[in-house]
Amino acid sequence: MNGSGARLDAVLAELVPALGGRAVLTDPSALRAYDCDGLTTHRSTPAAVVLADDADAVASAVRACARHQVPFVARGSGTGLSGGATPRADGVLIVTTKLRRILAIDPDNQRAVVEPGVINLDVTVAATPHGLYFAPDPSSQSVCSIGGNVAENAGGAHCLKYGFTTNHVTGLDVVVADGSTQQLGGTAVEYPGYDLVGTFVGSEGTLGVATRATLRLLTRPEAVRTLLAAFSSIDDAGAAVSSIIAEGLLPAAIEMMDATAIAAVEQAVATRYPEGAAAVLIVELDGPAVEVDQDTAAVERLCREAGSTSLHVAQTDQERQLIWKGRKAAFAAVGRVSPDYYVQDGVIPRTSLPEVLSRIEELGHRYGLRVANVFHAGDGNLHPLVLFDDAVDGQAERAEELAGEILALCVAAGGSITGEHGVGLDKKKYMPLMFTEDDLDTMHRVRCAFDPSGVANPGKLFPTPRLCGERPGPRRGVHPLTEAGAGDVF
Template identity: 60%
Template sequence: MSALVPRLKGICGDDGVITDRARRRTYESDGLTYHAEVPGVVVLPTTAEQVAEVLGLCSAEGVPFVPRGAGTGLSAGALPRTDGVLVTTSRMRRVVEVDPDNECAVVQPGVANLDITRAAAPYGYYYAPDPSSQQVCSVGGNIAENSGGAHCLKYGFTVNHVLGLQIATPQGELVRLGGKAPEAPGYDLIGAFIGSEGTLGIATEATVRLVRTPQKVTTLLAAFTGMDAGGEAVSSVVAEGVLPAAVEMMDALSIAAAEAAVACDYPEGAGAVLIVELDGPAADVDADAAMVRRLCERAGAFEIREASGAAERARIWKGRKSAFAAVGRISPAYIVQDGVVPRTALGEVLGDIARLSAESGIRVANVFHAGDGNLHPLVLFDDAEPGAGERAAEVSGAILDLCIRHGGSITGEHGVGVDKACSMPRMFTPEDLETMDLFRRAFDPAGVANPEKLLPTPRLCGEVPGVRKDVHPLVAQGRAEQF
């Protein structure tokens, strides 16, 4: 690795290469701190050409690289390697163009999600995908993980809002996919690249779709004594044909955490709160809001609030948007999961999660996109307690098994990364996984692009015994077994 450093500095400059161990430790994990490893070297390119040159050098030398955006990911997708190069796009933060005539914007990968909306707002537009970390998470990371957010019920995920990409391939070529046109001919390579978690290359520029600012937005907060009643309200809203922009739910434990962290002032005594946001033409929003009120009352809501303006709407959302970080107030450590179940199975799965929690003694706080069944259980543990992390990981894996058993998925928007790679065979057949691997190797035959992420590997999952002389860093730490 040391022999590579001068050449990397020749590409990115002295200030664009980090070799000091203390500074490299800053990048040892993404938002899922349960997995951590100090990178061999960190590079901070500022142009697409620099990214491509770095990848070309890694490919030529057989050195693995790991892409990283803002580091807010929650699946260890940006977990570095001690023997690799961490390519961080955080300095590529330019909004290249806002084009209201074509309802799109062109941005570099380090641009924060919310900054697209800020740039488009003067033209009467905004960027719809809104992960909870949207103030800091970057577009490049959103593309890698196919991030969604609270409003994905109505507006979909990142893949539904990207028209074009410039990517740096693992071989160091710059390639353009799509553009400003609504549809690109040929194979959907954009769709394949989005959500590939850095295993097919790195996005160096994106052309994203902009959405007109709605005429009216109404946000309701409904408080219930328990999750069952809140779930009944969600089912009723969907059954009536109302399509809210967002339907979010939090349980008592996550509410308590949010109150302690940001004083969101949710109704006292709530065992569950439901946040329902409606947007569109004013007449439609008013009619749908009245319907949602009636259905929540029928389901047993003991208090319903309607935001009177933007400030109050932001306050309602503050508790939900802060939920993940807020759990740090009530637990030294936690694992965020991201399973998906059919809406009809929500009640049963939440009951099963409660039983898992009680049987294991591991607390679980539930925050989720109720409208589309995307669960975000927060599995709490004390990392200073011997064996607590392992028990939490077991509960976390058992929750994914529940999702699969009910016809769901192991991830909705956080990606697979390292955290869930070994769960992939529970959801996909060997033939499925082989097909995915063939596609991956069509882009990256040398296997240097974010290796050991997304797909299960023998070294991390112990699927195929074999003799290996190298020792993976996770094995050295006792976090994985090598056969």
């Protein structure tokens, strides 16, 4: 038996008696259900799965992995789109979906305390009777879990005005890589000293596992107005977005979909978006009723000036929900028009929208693949969906190459390789497009402070992972821990 197999057996020998056989899965047929997250092009069947039902079970699993130097990966609902929850074939997958208690709703302090398996939308459902809600709203909010939102620093349509998950988490209980539990932050917005909560949010599971989160809740606005505007070209829609922001308006959301995405959505959920539109904008405004009325009139004027072919303001909550249903269903709906698709996530300056979208179209023609564009236009967060057929030889590889070129295009335009989906496995090789070797070494040292053994979600985020204690710069020779059999290079 090789070293990694013996170490895994030692972990299982600890966990099965402690947690029970039903909580530790090793049957190959059961393990296959966990071999990927929402990015299905990256797959790896874990050696074992732990179905944790409380924070102590998470800590026990992490402690056993740390003691025997077995890598572990945390997973929530599995809706991530960057391969961040892809398991290790020689490691343990710790699943937190059973930790789904809402522990407290504190309306006086506008806080919720929840376990990591709580579904995003359920926080708002629980807070609604108190006139409150949880602002981050990923498209998968009806199924994605808070633990995953914390790991990836998830955003959503309303992050233009309200920010990302990191702006709405004030405290965390975390199990770090040695199995100990640490409390970061609390109920206050800020604490003196290092921002450890901000460091942990968006760390993609490389610093440990969150077992409890304290979330900020916001007061429901007095008025909400949702406007749907159609355009005969993406350039016109992009010009409308720029005009809205230049006017000094700050909508809660500005979303855009192109013709391919619109066609898919109509097939899937029949939202009755305007026929023949090359692009539609969904603009939502919220706040005091008088202010919303004024801002809605201004948005309507600016859309008309940019060449809008039709404008409709939702008159009922049902109409508003139908408009949003199309946008929220867009990713899944693309399955109606393509056997497979590759979701990308990059950021560009708003002013670069027309140029970058034109270049994406050119790249699609060059690769012989269609690209559907669905994105948070207000903050320039693009979600191009590269359509392909995995049954056609070479198309999956071309789709991945095209997605990479789109990321390079985003960075060249002054943007980023990710807005809200994270880096994970999918984009780690593109990190040097944005960061120098010194930048990456600094990030790695932070990771080592939390996880000196490198067992927490190894192989993610960093383009050239190294053992903690290794000298910065290009790897030189064999690390002593590797030579002694006490550590692996992931």
